[in-house]
Amino acid sequence: MATTKEIPFDHRQGSHCESGVTSNLLQHHGQSISEAMAFGIGEGIFFAYLPFIKVNALPLTAYRCEAGAILKRASRRMGCRLKWQTFRDPARAMDELDRKLDEGTPVGCRTGGYWLPYFPEAYRIHFNLHNLVVYGRRGDDYLISDPVFPEPVVCARKDLIKARFAKGALAPRGAMYHVAASSLRFDQSAAILGGIRGVCRRMLHTPAPIVGVRGIRFLARRLEKWPGKLGERRALQCLGQLIRMQEEIGTGGAGFRFMYAAFLQEAGDRLHAPRLHEISNELTAVGDQWREFAVAGARICKGRSAPEAPYSNLASLLAECAAGEDRVFRSLKDFVRRVAQVRL
Amino acid sequence: MGGELSEVCYAVDERGRYVVAPSLGWEPKNIANSQAWQEVEQRALAALDRVRAGEASPLFFHMTRHQMSTPLLARYVGLFRWRVRRHLTPKGYAKMSPAHRQRYADLFEVSVDDLDRLPESVTLTPRY
Numbered sequence: 061m062a063t064t065k066e067i068p069f070d071h072r073q074g075s076h077c078e079s080g081v082t083s084n085l086l087q088h089h090g091q092s093i094s095e096a097m098a099f100g101i102g103e104g105i106f107f108a109y110l111p112f113i114k115v116n117a118l119p120l121t122a123y124r125c126e127a128g129a130i131l132k133r134a135s136r137r138m139g140c141r142l143k144w145q146t147f148r149d150p151a152r153a154m155d156e157l158d159r160k161l162d163e164g165t166p167v168g169c170r171t172g173g174y175w176l177p178y179f180p181e182a183y184r185i186h187f188n189l190h191n192l193v194v195y196g197r198r199g200d201d202y203l204i205s206d207p208v209f210p211e212p213v214v215c216a217r218k219d220l221i222k223a224r225f226a227k228g229a230l231a232p233r234g235a236m237y238h239v240a241a242s243s244l245r246f247d248q249s250a251a252i253l254g255g256i257r258g259v260c261r262r263m264l265h266t267p268a269p270i271v272g273v274r275g276i277r278f279l280a281r282r283l284e285k286w287p288g289k290l291g292e293r294r295a296l297q298c299l300g301q302l303i304r305m306q307e308e309i310g311t312g313g314a315g316f317r318f319m320y321a322a323f324l325q326e327a328g329d330r331l332h333a334p335r336l337h338e339i340s341n342e343l344t345a346v347g348d349q350w351r352e353f354a355v356a357g358a359r360i361c362k363g364r365s366a367p368e369a370p371y372s373n374l375a376s377l378l379a380e381c382a383a384g385e386d387r388v389f390r391s392l393k394d395f396v397r398r399v400a401q402v403r404l
Numbered sequence: 405m406g407g408e409l410s411e412v413c414y415a416v417d418e419r420g421r422y423v424v425a426p427s428l429g430w431e432p433k434n435i436a437n438s439q440a441w442q443e444v445e446q447r448a449l450a451a452l453d454r455v456r457a458g459e460a461s462p463l464f465f466h467m468t469r470h471q472m473s474t475p476l477l478a479r480y481v482g483l484f485r486w487r488v489r490r491h492l493t494p495k496g497y498a499k500m501s502p503a504h505r506q507r508y509a510d511l512f513e514v515s516v517d518d519l520d521r522l523p524e525s526v527t528l529t530p531r532y
Contacts, residue, residue, distance in 0.1 A: 075412045075424065096414065096422070117473065174471075182441065186471055208411065227479035297443065303436040318414040322422035344416060358435040 065161050066196035071205040071212045075315060078130045079104055080207025081168050081191040085131075088166055089242040091138050095207075100323030101137050101255040102130030105316055106262060107385075108271045109279040113229055115187060118301040121279065123316050127170065127189040127230065135239065137254055139246035146233040150221045153234035157194060160238055166195040166205075170235040172226025178206070178213040188230045194220075252327045253396055260393040263385065273389065276382035284375040295371070296361055303357045306350065314354065317347035324392075333399070339391050346384035353377040444471055448526040455522060461497030462520055466512050469526065481507040 069088060072095070074080025079099035086093050099105070104124050111119040124130075128144075135142045147153035160167045172188045173179065196203035200217040215223075224234045263272040270278050283302075286295035306314060321343040328336030356377055360370045415425045451468035454460045467477050478488040483504070490496035491504065502516075509516045 073412050073424075075414060095424075182437065186476065210412075228476045231479075296439075300436050300439040300443075304440055315413055318422070322414045325422050340422075341420070354436075361439050362435050 064196075064198050065164075066198075066203060067161065067164055067166050069166050069193065069195035069205055069212075072207070073210045074207040075319065076104075076124075077191040077207055078124075078127065078189075079134075079319070081193055082131050082134045084193055084205060084207060085166065085168055085239060086135060086138055086140060086242075089140060089239045091140070091242065093134075093138060094326065096319050096322040097326055098134045099130060099316075099319050100259075100327060101251050102132075102134030103255050103258040103262070104130045105259055105320040106271075107273070107275045109275050109282070110270065111282075115185070115229065115301070115305075118298055121302055121305045123306060127191075128235075131168070131191075131237065133255070133258070137246070137251035138242075140242040141240045142237045143240040144235065144237045146235045148233070150225050150234065153224060153236070154217065154221060157236060158197070160236075161194065161197060165238045166193050168193050168237045169220075169224055170232040171220075171223035172228075172232065173223075175219055175222040175226060176206075176215060177219050178204075178209070178215060186226070186228050188226050188228060188232050190223075249331050252331065253399060256327070256392055257396050260389045260396065263389045264393065273382050273386045276378060276385065280375040280378035280382065283378065284372050287371055299357050299374075300361050303354050303361070306354055314347045314350035317343055317350055321347060331399075333395070335391075335395050339388060339395065342384070342391070343388045346381060346388060349377070349381045349384055353381060445526060452522060452526060458494055461492055461494050462522055463497055463508060464492045465522060466508070466514075466519070467492070470512065477511075480511050483507075 070084065072080070072084055072087075074083065074095040076095070076099065079095050079102065082098040082102060083093050083095045086098065093101075106122060106124050108122045109119070110122060113120040131142065145156065147156070157167055157169070169192055170188075171190045171192060172186065173190045174184050174186050176184075176190070192207070193205040194202050195205055195212075198214075201214045202217065202220050203212060204215050204220075205212050224232060224236075226232060266272045266274065269275070279302075283299075286298055289295075290298065321340045324336045324340035324343060328334065328340065353374065356370075356374055360374070412424050412426055414422050417423050448465070448469045451460065451465045455462055455465045467474070472480070474485055474488055474492070478485045481488070481504070491500050491508075505516050505519060509519050512519070
C-alpha cells in the first residue's frame with residue numbers, strides 16, 4: 061500500500077460542511093455545482109425543534125435537514141450514485157479509506173466535531189454532524205479538505221479515527237461515502253424544481269408539530285414559558301444554546317436562510333424565472349428577521365434587555381419569522397405548481 | 405493553524421446579488437459562544453473543587469473538562485455506565501484496574517500517571 065498519495069482535489073471553502081462537501085465532491089466528478097446549489101437541490105433548509113435530543117445537556121434546534129440528507133438528495137438529483145459505508149471496527153474503517161484513496165477516489169467522511177485537532181478549541185463541541193473530504197495521505201497524516209476552512213488541512217491518523225468514531229447522539233460510526241457512479245446526463249431544471257418542491261412539502265405540510273413552520277411557532281410558544289418553567293438560569297442557558305445553534309452550528313439558521321436565498325437567485329438565473337428572484341429577496345428579509353431575533357436573544361443572555369417581558373418579546377419576533385417563512389414557502393409552492401402546469 | 409477560524413457567509417452585494425464573503429463574525433454569535441464557554445469553564449472549575457474536596461475522583465474532572473456526561477464517557481471507553489459511575493468516586497477510582505486506567509488515559513490523551521494529576525486551575529479561553 062502506498063504511504064503517500066495525493067489526489068488532485070479542488071478545495072473550495074463553503075459556509076456549511078455538508079453542502080460544501082457535496083459541491084466539492086460532485087465538482088471533482090465533473091459536475092459544476094455551487095455550494096448554494098447543492099444546498100438547494102439537496103433540500104437543505106429546514107426547521108425542527110427537538111427538545112428530547114440533548115446537546116451539551118440542552119435541547120437541540122435544527123435549522124437544516126438531517127445529516128447526510130443533502131448529500132443523498134443532491135447527488136441523486138444530479139445523476140450520481142453515492143456509496144455509503146459504516147463500520148464497527150475502526151481498523152477496517154481506516155483500511156477501507158486507504159484502499160479508496162489508493163484507487164484515486166476522494167472519500168467523504170462524517171465525523172464528530174470534538175476530536176479534530178485543527179479545529180480551534182472554541183469550536184470543539186460534542187456534535188457529530190461534521191463532514192469532510194479525505195483526498196490523500198502522507199504516512200500517518202491525512203490530507204483533508206474541510207469545507208469550513210479556507211485551506212486544506214492535515215489530520216493525524218489517530219485523531220481521524222477518534223473523530224470518525226465519535227460517540228454520543230447520532231454517532232457517525234465511521235461513516236464514509238464516495239461517488240460510485242456519475243452520469244452527466246440529467247435535467248438540471250428538474251433537479252432544481254424537485255428540490256424546491258421537497259422543501260415546501262417539509263416546511264409546510266408536516267404531520268409533526270415540531271417541524272417546519274409549525275415547529276417555529278411551537279418553539280415560540282415554548283420559549284415564552286421558559287423562565288417560568290425552567291427558572292431564570294436554565295432559561296438563559298437554553299436561549300444561549302438556541303442562538304448558538306442558530307448562528308454557529310453549520311452556518312447557523314439565519315445563515316441557512318441566506319444560503320437558500322442565494323440558491324433561489326442562482327436557480328432564477330438558470331430557469332430564467334424572475335419570480336424566484338423576488339422570492340429570494342423575501343427570504344433575505346426573513347433571514348434578517350432571524351438575525352434580529354438573535355440580537356434580541358443575545359441581549360438577554362448578556363443581561364442587557366430593557367423590556368420587562370423579554371421572553372414574550374422574543375416569542376413574538378420568532379412568530380414573525382414563522383409568518384415570513386410561511387409566506388416564502390407558500391409562494392415557492394405556488395411557483396413550482398405553475399411551472400409544472402406550463403411544462404405539462 | 406491559528407486559533408481564529410475565518411468563516412465565509414452569504415451576503416448580498418450592492419447590486420443585490422448573493423456572493424460568498426468572508427464573515428467578520430458578529431456579536432450575538434460571540435455572546436452566545438462565550439456564554440457557552442463560561443458555562444463549560446464553570447463546570448470544570450466546580451468539578452475541580454469537588455475532586456479536591458474528596459467528593460469525586462480525578463476522572464470526574466477530566467470528564468467534565470471534556471464536556472462529557474457519564475453515558476457519553478461510558479460509550480467512549482466501552483464500559484457499562486455503572487462501572488464508570490463507580491470510577492467517578494474516589495473509592496472506585498482507587499480500585500480501578502490498570503487496563504481501565506489505560507482506556508481513560510488513551511481517551512483523554514494523557515499518560516496513565518497524569519490521569520491523577522490535576523491542574524491548578526482551568527482557563528478555557530475561547531478566542532473571540
